[in-house]
Amino acid sequence: MRRTGKRGARGEVLAKSGEPPRASLYTEITDRIIADLERGCVPWVKPWGRAKASLGLPKNAVTGRSYSGINILILWGAVIERGYAGQYWLTFWQALWLGGNVRKGEHGTTIVHADRFIPKDEKERAREEEAEPRAVPFLKRFTIFNVAQCDGLPEHLYGQPEPLPERAIIPQAEALIRASGADIRIGGDRAFYMPVRDFIQLPPQPAFLDQINYYRTALHELGHWTGHPTRLARDFSGSFGTKAYA
Structure with a gap:
């Protein structure tokens, strides 16, 4: 279905007139970090006494790539709060691709992907004016799951805490x-x-x-x-x- 809302300055789709505004990803993530700070937890310095996972960056279980930016803080927070034993994460479909599945009733963790794109009309404008096209920044949500929330995945993904x-x-x-x-x-x-x-x-x-x-x-x-x-x-x-x- 085509979206008819306007776009905000940061590239997020805004609600149509008369509808409540959609929650801003920026605000949502900022509020989450501020809540941690108010509890005395500094996410980038937070001791890992409660966490069962080994120290390190969270990674995608399929690609092996480390998550970056604000997603690191989001996933560290989830590991600490929920006591996961591993730092590997994947999407619902990636779990199926690996021959496993996300357990029924499990709730994922929302992360974001930031990028830029050039709309078609902007490309045309730039071509007509012989100018550089202006890219529009955007954020996209993804829901991922820790391997501890899944069954049937390869054994090596179920990491054990390191001393x-x-x-x-x-x-x-x-x-x-x-x-x-x-x-x-x-x-x-x-x-x-x-x-x-x-x-x-x-x-x-x-x-x-x-x-x-x-x-x-x-x-x-x-x-x-x-x-x-x-x-x-x-x-x-x-x-x-x-x-x-x-």
């Missing part, structure tokens, strides 16, 4: 953290400072996708630690993202 690597120790950072005298407790899958009990909680260093982020996170939480009433007496009343929180 965590040894700690990548940075002596200078270790010395600084130790010199602070802060009560730092290692364990779990969250990083935070607890003002009431005056301690810092950190996931194990090898649980970070990039181990340097363990030190970045530790020093960030030490910044909050300095605000205790017995030290700088900073205001802890603000929520994440506010000036008081920072």
Whole structure:
């Protein structure tokens, strides 16, 4: 069926007059990331304590190609939230092509493909005016499934969790953290400072996708630690993202 809605500046099809506007992919994805940030989860630094999957980029199970851009954050978030054991993903039809199937009742994860195209009338305009045609950007949704949501796929796609690597120790950072005298407790899958009990909680260093982020996170939480009433007496009343929180 032909779409009759207008196109927005970013190439998305807008609803016809009188209809509620379609959800913007940009807004939808941005809101999802902001929600993670407000929960204290930084998707690109998030420790993988809750995830069963091995550390690495999500890949398509058929092509072997790694997903890119915003899709990495979307798929990492899904792996962490749902506890998938593998980083391989595929579409419904790709699962069938491999001889398997998506289990009934499973819900996929929406990713996006960004590209540009040149409309036919724009090509004609450019040819008539002897000018360069202007490409129109667009986003397209795709629904994909983790291999853990499928049955009958080749065995090698059902990855098992890899053991965590040894700690990548940075002596200078270790010395600084130790010199602070802060009560730092290692364990779990969250990083935070607890003002009431005056301690810092950190996931194990090898649980970070990039181990340097363990030190970045530790020093960030030490910044909050300095605000205790017995030290700088900073205001802890603000929520994440506010000036008081920072």
